[in-house]
Amino acid sequence: AQKKEWHGKRVLVTAGGTVERIDPVRYITNDSSGKMGYAIAEEAARLGANVTLISGPTALLVPQGVELVPVISTQDMFDAAMSELERADVVFKAAAVADYRPAVRAERKLKKKTETLTLELVKNPDILEEIGSRKTKQFVVGFAAETDRLDEYAMDKLKRKNCDLLVANDISQEGAGFGNDTNIVRVYGSDGLIESLPLQSKKEVARRLLAIVAERLPAVLAG
Numbered sequence: 001a002q003k004k005e006w007h008g009k010r011v012l013v014t015a016g017g018t019v020e021r022i023d024p025v026r027y028i029t030n031d032s033s034g035k036m037g038y039a040i041a042e043e044a045a046r047l048g049a050n051v052t053l054i055s056g057p058t059a060l061l062v063p064q065g066v067e068l069v070p071v072i073s074t075q076d077m078f079d080a081a082m083s084e085l086e087r088a089d090v091v092f093k094a095a096a097v098a099d100y101r102p103a104v105r106a107e108r109k110l111k112k113k114t115e116t117l118t119l120e121l122v123k124n125p126d127i128l129e130e131i132g133s134r135k136t137k138q139f140v141v142g143f144a145a146e147t148d149r150l151d152e153y154a155m156d157k158l159k160r161k162n163c164d165l166l167v168a169n170d171i172s173q174e175g176a177g178f179g180n181d182t183n184i185v186r187v188y189g190s191d192g193l194i195e196s197l198p199l200q201s202k203k204e205v206a207r208r209l210l211a212i213v214a215e216r217l218p219a220v221l222a223g
């Protein structure tokens, strides 16, 4: 039923975790599998959208009809997202982005010399915040993974990063968040909670999210 809303729309999805190199053989990353973002990309393409998927390294196959832009670091994802942003109608920011990266990337493998080793980290750019500040027509869906005070932190992120919707994963619950085939999320708009989705597959979550967005796409986009 949503084919009309999505046909010809440009959807930008980010997925997976970003990877920050320490040296040629070591890195910092997180547990994101990419499943949530890939499910959104797959469903959006099935509904007729033109989908670009900017993804950190994952073990997943590229969904049919989706254009993949593979990235490694947060800076790579930032650059790719900024160059795609202007033509996007809807953005889903499902990636788990490394907030910090090593201040220096060692050219050679670090040697085991000392009893302790301190790694200095510097802050990465916040991609979603930048999208929120640059957006013009784009409908922006942010994500958040929280262990507590879900409502409060979700609403704070939605406002601070200027999102139209925010999808919060309650990662304190079994079956939610990183790595699983399932998720449990709460969806917020600027007026607060819109919908609470109980445990279900990421594919089903993706379908529902696309339906919630389709209902809210400005009429000017729905042509």
Ligand code: PMT
Residues within 6 Å of the ligand: 015, 016, 031, 032, 033, 034, 035, 036, 037, 074, 093, 094, 095, 096, 097, 098, 099, 124, 125, 126, 127, 128, 129, 141, 142, 143, 144, 145, 157, 169, 177, 178, 179, 180, 202
């Ligand atoms: O990949 P899966 O295994 O399927 O797991 C899915 C998921 C749990 C990773 C996904 O549903 C999710 O919640 N992604 C966001 C997780 C996260 O890292 O949230 P955050 O609270 O750190 O960040 C909030 C938002 O800002 C996110 O949209 C994130 O993409 C964005 N962000 C964060 C930091 C940063 N430097 N740049 C960003 O764009």
